[in-house]
Amino acid sequence: MELCIYKIREDIDKYSSFSMLPRDISQQVFNELVYSQCLTEVSLGAFRDCALQDLDLGEYPGLEDSWMDVISSQGLSLLSVDLSGSDVTDSGLIHLKNCTNLQAMNFNYSDQISDRGLEHISGLSNLATLSFRRNNQITAQGLSVLSGLVNLLKLDLERCPGIHGGLVHLKGLTKLESLNIKCCNCITDADMKPLSGLTNLKELQISSSKVSDYGVTFLKGLHKLSLLNMEGCPVTAACLDCLAALPALLYLNLSRCNLSDDGCEKISGLQKLKVLNLGFNDITDAYLVHLRGLINLETLNLDSCRIDDEGLVNLTGLQRLRCLELSDTEVGSNGLRHLAGLTSLVSINLSFTVVTDSGLKKLSGLASLKSLNLDARQITDAGLASLTSLTGLMHLDLFGARITDSGTNYLKNFKNLRSLEICGGGLTDAGVKNIKDLSSLTVLNLSQNNNLTDKTLELISDKELNDSKDGGALKSDLTVF
Template sequence: MGGICSRKQNQPVIEDGVCRAVSRRYGKSSSSKWLTNSSFRPTVEQPPGGAGTCPSLLELCIYKICQSIDKYSSFSMLPRDVSQQIFNELVCSNSLTDVSLEAFRDCALEDIGLGEYPDVKDSWMGVISSQGSSLLSVDLSGSEVTDSGLALLKGCSNLQALAYNYCDHVSEQGLKHISGLSNLTSLSFKRSDAISAEGMRAFSGLLNLEKLDLERCSAIHGGFVHLKGLKKLKSLNVRCCRCITDSDLKTISGLIDLNELQLSNCNITDSGISYLKGLHKLRMLNLEGCNVTASCLQSISALVALAYLNLNRCSLSDEGCDKFSGLTNLKVLSLGFNEITDACLMYLKGLTSLESLNLDSCKIGDEGLANLAGLTLLKNLELSDTEVGSNGLRHLSGLKNLESLNLSFTLVTDSGLKRLSGLTSLKSLNLDARQITDAGLAAITSLTGLTHLDLFGARISDSGANHLKYFKNLQSLEICGGGLTDAGVKNIKDLVCLTWLNISQNCNLTNKSLELISGLTALVSLNVSNSRITNEGLQHLKPLKNLRSLTLESCKVTASEIRKLQSDALPNLVSFRPE
């Protein structure tokens, strides 16, 4: 029986960032990071199939089975793909228990995704291991599974992927139990103090391993010696492992098939980077926060296949930056929070394959942007906290493929924004700056394709908010300069695609504003802090069934009333303030 339906689809892994960066100058509440956290599993409230959509017979059957799961003692006679879908639905709805799990014994499931699922322990491992040679992937992240539980996986000889992140119940002895899983291609032990240099000996026989993730493992210095024989290894992540030094890189310099190496916030210097010169297949190198300078570019310039390079928060200055000119295959380059100036940018003008460039908080000005005018493939440009002003934006007018532009905390004024009017591919624009006013919003009304607009610190009044009607595709809007009243919110009520709305810091907003936005049923996150909202206004939020985050700090609202709203009308609400 096939695996055609059994593998879970569309599950992106958040690696380097979160949905939105938090400004260092303004403390924005309600982080969006939780929205992508695997621990969020909405409860099953209605049968599959949305309004106007007819669910399939199989979907209805699975829904019905999950609703009365206690009636079934075994699914082993069902086709494997059906059992897999029932299992996945129970996990997604937080309905899998010790009792219901037993029904999946000997079902030949392929995927056991229990990352961050509550109360997973050794007693569950008997059922998990009973899947035998059919089992291809297991995620036990955040569980209480110990050495004894891991030992039961030895019989799952075809296991290809194992994730055991954030777990504190394994020892070096327990790691030995996975040493015989020779078909493993992916292994993840993020943030595990139990992974020591000696414990990594268990990895030495995993000759088919292609991906190894040891992020935030604090005791692995010296353990890379056990990876020398893993010639198929393509991806190694040791981010935030301060114990990693130059000598560790020397040990893995022979892994010539590596194409991804994550070393951010490791204790690496220019000397250590020299050991990477032979990794000619390396396409991704992350050195953010390492103790390297522009001198390391001498070694990096030999990595001719490099497409992604992150040098954020290093100790780069202009001296030595001429080596950038040879990295002609780069598509993503991050140089944020360094001491580089316009002089460095002249060496980027030949990097015509660049699609993303981060210059956040660098000493960049208007003249430096002239070197970017020929980078016509650029899709993302980060200029936050630079000295760029209105005059410099003329150099960006030809970047017709630009989709994301961050101009927060720059010197750009309303008049300069007119130079962006031709960038019709823009989807995300950040204008978090006090000097931006209603006139600036009027200047960008031609950018009708925008899906994200950040005006957090801008001074937008009710009159200026009238220009929002041009942005029908907006999915995310922040407009928090303090000038909005209920009259201005009337211009937001028709932005029906909005999933994220932050209108905090507008102290004159009343319950009327909640009434006006009650029709924005796609909203997932809403922030109306520092306003005149009261408990009585909460009733207007009842139609927002998709709401997961609600922030009403410094309002006349009590946590008990929000909990009542959650219980009565908003079952998907998982984060709220005050709490």
């Protein structure tokens, strides 16, 4: 079947219609033409009345209103359509009015669609998913047509700067489970009030908005809310009282919210959390004391917070922790002893910390570790030697570390590595030879090693290379930078 479809693709100009084919076959032919970028306005005509179900044309070049007649000819069979990044205008959407079984529509980055275009889809009451990311033309008035889409489960209006005041039209969409209005700096506390009745809401993204503590109070009744992204919102610790009342809350992003230690004890009420992002806040070790009771945490992000070694003692009881982000903190070698018992850890980021070679020995027992970021100038060959017991590592970032040819001998222990970065070190072609045996490697970054020569790539693989001496894709699927 695949060979037949490839042959059809090559001879596409010979076919005037696929309507006699079974729907699943014509769908496969259509998908192959899209994937290979061989679909044109002319060849699209062969799919008229083919009863296709899914038309994924997101970011497809040349797509405009003149294509919409054939697209709409799929009629009641059409279930999903993605026209993201196209030149389709309001007039083009008229054609979709009769495709009343549509369940999913994506018009991301389609700035030629405005409130007028939304009017043409107001009757598509079977829609479950609708997305208009990064649209500057849609306004609060335009959102009024969404009130009839009573079966809508997922609505994405990310980076739509004109929708302030329009969320009132969502009040009747009681089935809505996911709402993304992040990066809409027009959104204020007043826009949160209409959401208070959306009791089936499970995911809410309001990052980079103007929602404050008062706006968060309107979320108290959303008992199914499991994901809340408030990154960059002007909230304080006062909002944590309301969040603690959300029994299903598992994911919380409070990054870049200018939080401080004031009122930090309230974080202890979020005991069901699995993912907590506190990065880029003005919090210290005093804040971490109140994380002790969050024993269900699996992911904790403390990027760029004012914490050091002593604060990490408060994490010792978080036995389910899998991912820990400590980048750009004052954590050093002594603090890593508090992580030695967190045997579920899969990923640790220690970039731009003050951890030295001696501290890395304390990580040697973390057998589950798969990803380790050590982007720091003070890490040397000795530190790498301390990690040789971590044979399950799949990603190792040594960007900026002072790794020499001698140090690369330790890499032979990491047979499972898929991604390796050794940048800005002192490697020569002699050291690169030790990387050749890492058969699982798919990404290798050796940039800023000024002593490497034009023969570096040849040392890594005996297979045919491309013409770029600075790096490129090998036929072994290894990408070198």
